[in-house]
Amino acid sequence: MKSNLTALLALGTAAALSTAGAQAKISAQSIIVNPTQPDLSVSVRVNKDTTGNQNPAYRIDEPISVSTTVNRDAYVYLFNVNPDGSVDQILPNRLSGENFVKANTTTTFPAAGANFTYTVGGPIGQNKVLALASLTPLNLTQISEFKTAQDQFATVKTQGGQAGLAQALSIVVNPLPQNSWVSDTAFYTVAAQNPVSTGSLFVGTNVGNATVTLNGQRLGGANVTYSNLRPGSYPVRVQAPGYSDFSTTVAIRAGGTTNLNVEFAQPIAAPVSSGNPVLDLIGNLLGAIAGTTIQDPARSAYDQKVRDLQNMGYTLQQTRQTTTGYTGTLVKGATTATLTVDRGANRTVRVNVSETTTYQY
Structure with missing residues (x-):
């Protein structure tokens, strides 16, 4: 049978309640806390997290099932804070009214072999379950009620979500002996029914008219977010007229946006071609040394x-x-060329190109 167990975490502002008795406190982590640290203890877990330290996801x-353990015989009450600020009392309920737990035992709700199950409902978000253990039964009629005869779970009559629940429960537990009650919390997340399977890439530049190429496919201009990209690691090249191309590798993550910001350096002065590649290279190197074009001879040669x-x-x-120059990878069909340019001694630049061709047989 389905229950609305989904709850968006709505953390209230931590504040002490100026009340008598046990002087319950509101806590952002545990909703309501007994500051006296009684020798009674309780732990609450969801079935996907036996440690209580994680935040498992459910569809x-x-x-879903909730388990509790106490070190002394106690009555356990379970509550769920919903995303709209309402709170459900999920134990006791009309399906399983028994909430007495024996000392040093773990009791699961619903129990194994029960004729019903708890099912996660919407909306999506982070959820929080509160377990309140007491050595004596608690009268919750003033704070919770079944709205209709068909309701399986009672609704807590409070406003303000977690903070409202803490204030309501403080009225119930404050008259009790300080050592007779304690609380604990568990977290879980409700994820979308259809998980996000694509990611996005934002490419920003400091110049206009730049273009973006991802994995060999031109996406378009820069300063744009590109969505519906398959997750993975891809080469990306950003080009702008008058500037050297920027190339790197980006990782696209499902459900996230990868940011790539490219700061282009000063424009490259267009070299005058002599028609001879060797003479052009020597001329560009001399120009780089003289400061008439770019400042790095290795980059000019590259x-x-x-x-x-x-x-x-x-x-x-x-x-x-x-550290000594530049290296690049170029592809033509089945051939990959690796270009390496290094600065050498005596104002020399070494240019090396190695090719690898893959044949299929």
């Missing part, structure tokens, strides 16, 4: 070689800066 309509390979049909996949 709507998925069965960009020149990339252009040469692109003219041969290669596509640049990735560029990475090293």
Whole structure:
């Protein structure tokens, strides 16, 4: 049978209640706390978390059970804070009114072999269950009621969610001996029925007219969020007219947005081509040294070689800066070219290209 166990965590402001007796306190973590630390103890768990330290996820309509353990014979009361601020009393209920738990035993609700089950209801969100154990039975008629004859669970007559529940229960427990009651909490999350299976990528740049290419497919302009992307790790290239391409690898996460911010450096001065690639490379290096183009001779040599390979049909996949220069990966069909440019001694630059071709037989 279905119960509305879904509850969005609504943490109230922690504040002490100026009342007599046990002087119950509101706590953001435990809803209501006995500050005297009695020798009575209770623990509450959901079936997907036996430690009580986690926040397991459940789907709507998925069965759930709640277990409690006490160190002394006690009466256990279970409450659930709902996302709209209402609170359900899930034990005792009309299906299983017995809430007496023997010392040093674990009792599960519903019990094994019961003719009903607890089922998670909506909406989605983080939930909180409160277990209140008492050495004597508690009279909850002033704070909870069954709204209709068909209701399986009573509704707590409070406003304010968790804080309202704590204030209502304080009225019930404050007249009791200080060592006769204690509380504990458990968390769980209700996830969407259809889990999110795609992610998003935001690419920001400091220049206009930039374009974004992900995994070899052009997405469009920059400063845009691209959605419905399959999770995984992909190469991305950001290009802007007059600037060197930026290449890296991004990880797309399901249900999340990956942010990539690209700061382009000063524009590259367009080199004057002599028609001879070797002379062009030497000219660019001299220009770099003289300060008439970009400032890094290794980058100038790298960009020149990339252009040469692109003219041969290669596509640049990735560029990475090293401590001595730059390295990049270019692809043409089944051939992968690795380009390495290093600064050497005596103002020299070493350019190396290695190719790997994969054949299928």
